[in-house]
Amino acid sequence: MLNEKVKDLLNDQINKELYSAYLYMQFANYYEEKGLSGFANWYNIQVQEEKDHAMLMRQYMQMHGDAIVLEAIAKPDAVLKEPMDALKAGFAHEQYVTGLINNIYSAAYDVKDFGTMQFLDWFVKEQVEEENNASTLIQKMELFGGDPKGLYMLDQECAARVYTAPSLVLG
Secondary structure, eight states: OOOHHHHHHHHHHHHHHHHHHHHHHHHHHHHHHTTOHHHHHHHHHHHHHHHHHHHHHHHHHHHTTOOOOOOOOOOOOOOOSSHHHHHHHHHHHHHHHHHHHHHHHHHHHHTTOHHHHHHHHHHHHHHHHHHHHHHHHHHHHHHHTTSHHHHHHHHHHHHTOOOOOOOOOOO
């Protein structure tokens, strides 16, 4: 069994990862409604990744014999008026998630839970990638998104993104 604080933080993170999936589904819906199916694809892949993160944490807790408590998932509250709004909200959300992962890591460190720290190493690296992807997309939108042809090209680039299952192996 995991340390009580670490277990509670991991359990909470499972629920937050599922919220992240909901939030990104809201973004995908917004882009689909705006005719930007490439951006919708980009966020649909984010939805799958967030669900994967929740499932990995669930599996890790179950390996330690800890029960998982699923909470109600809040309705996403992002206000999306312009295509850039979702990108900026997504970046801010990834920064928030990075802080959450760091807090779990810190709690594991405090109790010398080296197994959980090693498990979380993958998530720490993943968050660096997530923040970089989100900020790069914002940069591209700032550079090219104001031009209809540029926006079209960005949408095509986002449409080419494909889902890759996480390579983290447990057990």
